[in-house]
Amino acid sequence: MGKGSFGITYRAHHQILNDVVAIKEFYPSQYATRNQHSLALNIPKNHRNTYQRSLARFLEEGRILAKLNHPNVVQVRDLFEESNTAYLVMDLVQGKTLLRELDSQPHRRLPVQRVEALMGQLVDALETIHQAGIYHLDLKPENLVLTAQDKLIVIDFGAATQAIHARAKKTRSFTECYAPPELVSGGEIGPESDLFEMGMILYEMLTGTLPHPAMTRLMEGDKWRPQGLEGVWYRLVMSAIALKRKERPKNVREWWQKENLSGVTLLGPFSQEASAGKIDPLKGYFTLPMLQQQGMEQRLGRGCIRGLIPLDLDGVMVLGAGGTSLLNFSSRRAGWEIDCPTELGAVSGDKRLLALVWQEQIYLWDLTQGQFWRSLQGHKKQITSIALSNNGSLLVSGSKDETVRVWDSYSGEQLHQFSEPIGWVTSVAITKDGQLIASGCGDGTIRLWDRQSGQEKTVLVGHEGRVDTLTFSGDGKLLASGGRDRKVRVWLVNSSELQFCLEGHTDWVSQVVFSGDNHFLASTSEIDDKSICIWSVENGQEMARLRGHWNRVRAIAFCQDSRYLVSGADDYTIRLWDILQGKTVHQLHQHTNWVYGVACSADGRWVGTGNNDGTIRLWDIVERREVHVLQGHEEAVSSVAFSSDSRWLVSGSWDETVRLWDVHSGKLARVFSGHDHWVKSVAFSPNNQFIASGSWDKTVRLWEVHSRWLTLNANKPLRVLQGHLDDVECVAFSPDSQLVASGSDDKTVRIWEVSSGQQVKQFEGHTYNVETVAFSPDGQFIASGSRDKTVRLWHILSGKEMHVFRGHLGYVNCVAFSPNGNFIASGSTDKMIALWDLMSGELLQLFQGHTHYINSVAFSADGSILVSVDHDGVVRLWKIN
Numbered sequence: 097m098g099k100g101s102f103g104i105t106y107r108a109h110h111q112i113l114n115d116v117v118a119i120k121e122f123y124p125s126q127y128a129t130r131n132q133h134s135l136a137l138n139i140p141k142n143h144r145n146t147y148q149r150s151l152a153r154f155l156e157e158g159r160i161l162a163k164l165n166h167p168n169v170v171q172v173r174d175l176f177e178e179s180n181t182a183y184l185v186m187d188l189v190q191g192k193t194l195l196r197e198l199d200s201q202p203h204r205r206l207p208v209q210r211v212e213a214l215m216g217q218l219v220d221a222l223e224t225i226h227q228a229g230i231y232h233l234d235l236k237p238e239n240l241v242l243t244a245q246d247k248l249i250v251i252d253f254g255a256a257t258q259a260i261h262a263r264a265k266k267t268r269s270f271t272e273c274y275a276p277p278e279l280v281s282g283g284e285i286g287p288e289s290d291l292f293e294m295g296m297i298l299y300e301m302l303t304g305t306l307p308h309p310a311m312t313r314l315m316e317g318d319k320w321r322p323q324g325l326e327g328v329w330y331r332l333v334m335s336a337i338a339l340k341r342k343e344r345p346k347n348v349r350e351w352w353q354k355e356n357l358s359g360v361t362l363l364g365p366f367s368q369e370a371s372a373g374k375i376d377p378l379k380g381y382f383t384l385p386m387l388q389q390q391g392m393e394q395r396l397g398r399g400c401i402r403g404l405i406p407l408d409l410d411g412v413m414v415l416g417a418g419g420t421s422l423l424n425f426s427s428r429r430a431g432w433e434i435d436c437p438t439e440l441g442a443v444s445g446d447k448r449l450l451a452l453v454w455q456e457q458i459y460l461w462d463l464t465q466g467q468f469w470r471s472l473q474g475h476k477k478q479i480t481s482i483a484l485s486n487n488g489s490l491l492v493s494g495s496k497d498e499t500v501r502v503w504d505s506y507s508g509e510q511l512h513q514f515s516e517p518i519g520w521v522t523s524v525a526i527t528k529d530g531q532l533i534a535s536g537c538g539d540g541t542i543r544l545w546d547r548q549s550g551q552e553k554t555v556l557v558g559h560e561g562r563v564d565t566l567t568f569s570g571d572g573k574l575l576a577s578g579g580r581d582r583k584v585r586v587w588l589v590n591s592s593e594l595q596f597c598l599e600g601h602t603d604w605v606s607q608v609v610f611s612g613d614n615h616f617l618a619s620t621s622e623i624d625d626k627s628i629c630i631w632s633v634e635n636g637q638e639m640a641r642l643r644g645h646w647n648r649v650r651a652i653a654f655c656q657d658s659r660y661l662v663s664g665a666d667d668y669t670i671r672l673w674d675i676l677q678g679k680t681v682h683q684l685h686q687h688t689n690w691v692y693g694v695a696c697s698a699d700g701r702w703v704g705t706g707n708n709d710g711t712i713r714l715w716d717i718v719e720r721r722e723v724h725v726l727q728g729h730e731e732a733v734s735s736v737a738f739s740s741d742s743r744w745l746v747s748g749s750w751d752e753t754v755r756l757w758d759v760h761s762g763k764l765a766r767v768f769s770g771h772d773h774w775v776k777s778v779a780f781s782p783n784n785q786f787i788a789s790g791s792w793d794k795t796v797r798l799w800e801v802h803s804r805w806l807t808l809n810a811n812k813p814l815r816v817l818q819g820h821l822d823d824v825e826c827v828a829f830s831p832d833s834q835l836v837a838s839g840s841d842d843k844t845v846r847i848w849e850v851s852s853g854q855q856v857k858q859f860e861g862h863t864y865n866v867e868t869v870a871f872s873p874d875g876q877f878i879a880s881g882s883r884d885k886t887v888r889l890w891h892i893l894s895g896k897e898m899h900v901f902r903g904h905l906g907y908v909n910c911v912a913f914s915p916n917g918n919f920i921a922s923g924s925t926d927k928m929i930a931l932w933d934l935m936s937g938e939l940l941q942l943f944q945g946h947t948h949y950i951n952s953v954a955f956s957a958d959g960s961i962l963v964s965v966d967h968d969g970v971v972r973l974w975k976i977n
Contacts, residue, residue, distance in 0.1 A: 099125070102150075107188065117173060118188045122154045122181045136179040151182060157256055158184045160228055168221035170251045189249045194297075195237035202385060204304030207462030207469045209448075210246075211301045213506055217248040218294060219352045225250070226287045226348065229259040233285065235293035236274045237300065245509045246470070257285070277310045278341055288344040291351060295336025302329060307337060314339060382466040384436040384459065387945050391975035393961065395419070395435050396703065396715050396722075397688040399947070399970040401664035405443045406655040412662050412670060414686075415441040415651075417947045417968035420450060420461075425672060425682040434461055436468075437947045437970075440481065444488030445528060449505060451491055453479045454947065458493060460505060470508050474501055481523045481566075485530035490547070492533050494521030500535045502547060512550040514543075525566035525575070532589065534575055536563025542577055544589070554592045558585055569610045574633070576617055578605025584619045584629075586636070596636035601625050607651065611658035616675070618661055620649040628652055628663055630675050640678045644671060668709060688713070688969035693735040694952040696963055697742040702759060703963055704745050705971055706733030712747050714759065717961075717973065724762035728755060735777045735952075739784045744801070746787050748775035754789045754799065768799045769811045777826040781833040786814065786850060788836045790824035796838045798850065815853040819846060826868045831875045835892075839866030845880045847892065859890045861897050868910045872934075873917040881908030887922045887932065899937040903930055910952045914976070915959040923950025929964050931976070943974050 097105045097118065106119045123130075127143040130136070139147045158175040161184070165171070174185035194214075198204045206214070218240070225232060232239075234255035241249045255270055270279045276292035278285055292310070299322060300306050307313075308320045322333050336351060338344045345351035383392070399417030406412045410425050415438055422431040437454040443463075444450075450461040456479060458472040477496035484491050484505070491503040498520050502512040519538035526533050532553075533545040540559035545552055561580030568575055574595070575587045584598035584605055603622040610617055616639070617631040626649060628642040647666035654661050655672075660681070664670045668689055672682040693706035702723075703715045712726040712733055731750035738745050744765070745757045754768040754775055773792035780787055780801075787799040796817035799810070822841035829836050835856070836848050845866055847857035864883035871878055877898065881887050887901035887908055906925030913920055919940070920932045929943040929950055948967035955962055955976075962974045 102154075108185075116188050118186045120184045120186065122151060122183070124150060128181075134179070137181045139180070153257075154184075155182050157230065157253065157258065158182070160230055160258070161253060164224060164228055166221055166224040168217045168248055168250060169225065170249055189241045189243070189251060191241045191243040191247075191249070193238050194240040194242060194248075194301075197242055198237060198300065198304070200385070201304075202382075202388075202467065204300075205465075205467065206301045207467045208302070208464055209462060209506075210469055211298070213246070214240075214242075214248050214301070215294075215298055215352065218250070218297075219348050221248070221250045222287075222290055222294070222348045226290070230256050231259065231285055231287065232256050232290050233279060233293075234270055234274075235290055235297060236271050237297060238271075240297075246507050259286075272311070273306060273309050275310060276337075276341065277314060277339055280311055284341075286341065287346060287348065288341045291336050291344050291348055292338075292341075294348065295333050298329075298336065299325070299333045302333075307333075310337075310339060380432055380466060382432070382434045382461075382468070385468055387435065387437075390941075390943055390945065391977065392435075392943075392945055392972055393975045394717065394720060394973040396717075396971035396973070397691070397705070397713070397969050398433075398686065399966075399968040400666065400689055401650045401670065402438050403441050403443075404651045404653045404662045404664050404670065405447065406653055406660070406662045406672075407447065409655060409657070409660060409672065409681075412672075412684075413443065413447070414664065414670060415443075415452070417966075418970040420452065421686075423670070423684055423686055425684060428684060428686065430686075432466060434466060436461070437945050439947050440479070442482050442484045442491075444484045445486035446488065449484065449488030451482055451484055451505075453482055453493075455479075456495070458482065458491065458503075460491075472503050472508060472510075474510055475499070477520070480521060483524050483526045485526050486528040490526060490530040492524045492526045494524040494535055496520035500524060500533065500545070502533065502550075512545075512547070514545055514550070514552070522562050522564055523566045523577075525568050527568045527572040528570060529572065532568070532572065534566045534568070536566050536577060536579070538562045540579065540581070542566065542575070542587075544575075544592070556587055556592060556594075558594055558597070559583070564604060565607045567608050567610060569614045569633070570612060571614060574610070574614070576608040576610065576619075578608045578619055578621075580604045582621065584608055584617070584631070586617065586633070596631075598629075598631055598636060598638070600629050600638055600641075601627075606649075609652055609654060611654040612656055613658045616654070616658055618652050618654065618675075620652050620663070623648045625649075626665070628661070628673070630661075640675050642673050642675065642678060644680055645669065690732070690951075690967045691965040691969050691971060692732060692951050693747075694954050694963050694965040694971065695736045695738050695745070696954045696956045696961070697738045697759070698740050698957045699742040700957050702738065702742065703971065703973075704736045704738065705965055706736045706747055706749075707969070708732045710749065710751075712736055712745065712757065714745070714762065715971070726757050726762055726764070728764050728767075729753065734775060737778050737780045739780045739801075740782050741784060744780070744784070746778050746780055748778035748789050750774040752791070754778055754787060754797075756787070756801065766810060768797075768813070770797060770813055771795070773823075776824065779827045779829050779836070781829045781836075781850070782831055783833040785833065786829070788827040788829060790827040790838050792823040794818070794820050794822060794824060794840070796820075796824055796827055796836065796848065798836070798853070815850075817848050817853055817855070819855050820844070822865075825866060828869045828871055828878075830871045831873060835871075835875075837869045837871065837878055839869045839880055839882075841865040843882075845869055845878065845890065847878070857892060857895060859888075859895065859897070861888055861900075862886070864907075867908060870911045870913050870920075872913050873915055877934075879911045879913065879920050881911045881922055883907040885924070887911055887920060887930075889920070889934070889937075899934075901930070901932050901937055901939075903939050904928070906949070909950060912953045912955055912962075914955050915957060919976075921953045921955065921962055923953045923964055925949040927966070929953060929962070929974070931962075943972075945972055946970060 162172040171187045239252040403415035419435040421433040441452040460469040475495040481494045500514040523536040542556040559579040563579045565578040586596040601621040603624040608619045630640040645665040651664045670684040690708035710729040714724040729749040735748045756766040771791040777790040797813040798815040820840040826839040845859040862882040868881040889899040904924040910923045931941040946966040
């Protein structure tokens with residue numbers, strides 16, 4: 097497994113115990129050689145005394161290590177002599193080194209609370225080692241292994257020595273960049289020597305860099321000081337890495353606890369003294385490492401609102417489909433953003449730990465530093481609900497796999513797993529102190545679980561349908577539930593009795609929340625209602641009805657001042673309400689909803705999107721900002737396309753019109769009307785002379801862009817192409833502007849001649865609706881995507897089907913050719929984008945990061961960027977290698 101100057105480590109199988117172990121052989125390679133026949137070590141005569149002394153020390157240290165019984169120290173199982181040397185048999189630790197973990201993190205830093213947890217384990221281990229009279233003397237990230245449960249194990253005692261040899265002024269080996277001066281110079285060593293190396297590791301975990309080596313600091317007059325550390329962390333590092341051994345603490349436990357006992361607590365989401373309701377003022381944009389690894393370059397738009405956490409009357413933390421942001425009502429700007437796909441989420445009561453759910457995974461973020469911390473994996477199906485204890489140390493998740501899981505956020509370990517007897521888990525809640533857990537499921541029952549024992553305490557029966565939302569009051573005495581029966585129920589936790597049944601909603605109750613003072617309960621429901629009810633907890637009476645949102649209310653939350661409540665809805669707005677006056681105090685329009693179409697300008701500057709709210713948004717991707725919001729359509733914009741000179745943008749809408757816009761001014765240039773059903777797709781001819789539009793009226797219409805006869809409103813198309821037997825879903829021009837292709841719900845792709853309007857080709861093969869078509873850059877091929885989950889490649893001249901690309905698990909909504917013609921990108925309702933090799937048909941890459949259907953994809957003009965949009969209102973730009 098590895099070699100060092102004093103030994104070789106092997107992976108071995110224990111034949112009697114039937115398990116795998118590690119064996120370390122004492123082998124001083126600088127003077128020992130192996131006899132190839134007997135396998136014994138040969139030692140030259142002039143080195144035999146040195147060898148025997150070193151071997152005796154190896155055996156003695158092995159005997160001492162074998163007596164160590166600590167969970168954070170590699171366990172020695174056996175020690176024996178053979179072949180003129182000795183062998184240590186140890187546990188084979190499965191995991192990755194701290195070095196590898198640091199290298200995998202953004203900026204090589206770990207979240208503060210994780211540093212605190214790992215250092216605590218290292219202190220425990222070193223305290224035991226030192227009490228046994230051993231100094232490790234080669235502490236470094238390579239010699240610290242992290243298991244899957246984030247348990248730290250100290251390994252490799254090859255440089256270790258006993259306290260009785262501390263005055264020998266010699267040691268076996270060390271790593272100079274971590275070593276204290278006395279180790280490098282051969283001076284007297286002690287527990288302070290290990291502490292020095294711990295200080296170096298601590299600084300590296302916090303900052304991603306190492307302090308200057310000890311000897312460099314000596315030569316420079318010790319002018320080095322920690323950068324980016326304050327308070328307790330600064331003092332811990334400086335006291336540990338003092339150049340003079342006598343100036344360092346002599347006991348690692350005293351060193352670690354000194355700052356804690358001085359009244360200055362270590363930062364992190366699990367600190368008991370964390371100030372509730374406050375959050376460190378982060379600055380910047382933080383991205384999930386998995387997205388960066390896929391080449392995700394940029395995100396435009398925050399997407400649908402998933403949750404809200406008000407901080408004060410001017411700031412609100414918004415959980416959106418594209419991630420989480422801190423928004424200010426006054427400035428209408430984001431203080432910071434975390435780019436992480438989000439289907440649902442939760443924030444600890446102290447506002448320090450953020451949990452975001454995407455697919456079957458839970459991603460934990462440290463809000464004190466804006467760093468991704470860890471992921472929790474275990475659920476087999478979609479997670480439907482999560483909840484955090486007040487200090488974030490416990491997380492509860494419910495899933496369609498019919499289990500409730502309780503996690504230790506501190507270590508990532510799963511503590512309990514509860515199984516619901518009927519159907520999937522639809523909602524979960526946890527008391528602030530983390531002692532009681534509630535779960536609701538599809539049969540209308542609610543179960544209460546004791547967190548410590550993992551046992552079910554009671555079952556609450558009353559709802560006549562699925563329980564969609566649960567929440568405990570701040571004092572843990574009440575539990576509120578809402579369900580498909582349109583009712584809110586309030587239960588007394590201790591007696592399991594129903595206190596109130598609150599009626600008033602006209603649709604499913606989707607969310608309930610208690611105010612901080614436990615005086616009020618707020619509830620909201622599904623699409624048909626759109627209102628927020630405020631109830632008195634004392635008497636169960638409706639106190640207020642908040643109306644103003646014109647679409648589904650997604651999230652509600654009380655502010656610290658219980659008079660105010662924040663709400664977010666699918667009308668793209670966030671509102672701050674005064675519940676006593678029943679009116680909106682502030683409103684933000686910072687989020688987007690369903691995005692149906694996307695296009696890239698040929699000059700590489702602009703991205704345009706067509707949105708469900710009837711707007712077209714123009715983004716400057718060089719400056720990373722929104723430039724224009726084009727307004728005029730009366731219904732959703734289904735498709736957009738740029739002219740080849742990047743001057744114009746055309747849009748098609750469900751309002752049955754096609755509109756032409758000036759990109760630079762953002763002004764409307766022309767409206768083309770004539771379709772008598774939704775316009776589903778538009779395209780600009782490469783010569784900028786024509787616009788094609790496909791509609792659910794089963795026609796394709798060709799419009800002239802520049803004509804002296806056209807007024808602002810034009811209702812006479814150049815041609816009307818008729819022949820499809822069902823709705824037309826998509827249109828595209830050939831590179832020479834002579835042909836236009838269309839795809840329809842009649843399962844066919846048809847090719848039309850622009851000059852005559854005649855159909856010249858028809859391709860049949862799809863077994864379901866054709867949703868998208870695109871010409872190859874050389875004009876020889878056409879690609880089509882269908883609800884039959886395939887992408888098909890057709891040779892236009894021969895009419896032959898060349899490839900069928902299979903792999904998507906959902907409908908294929910969009911396809912695009914790369915500008916060089918080598919690749920096809922496709923997007924699907926399976927929320928993934930596939931990149932295919934045109935000639936071989938091979939799937940080259942899958943891009944994952946969207947939380948809803950992929951509605952449109954487009955390549956930049958140079959082919960280096962792929963843009964995708966989804967049904968949750970998020971636009972992502974991917975770097976293509």
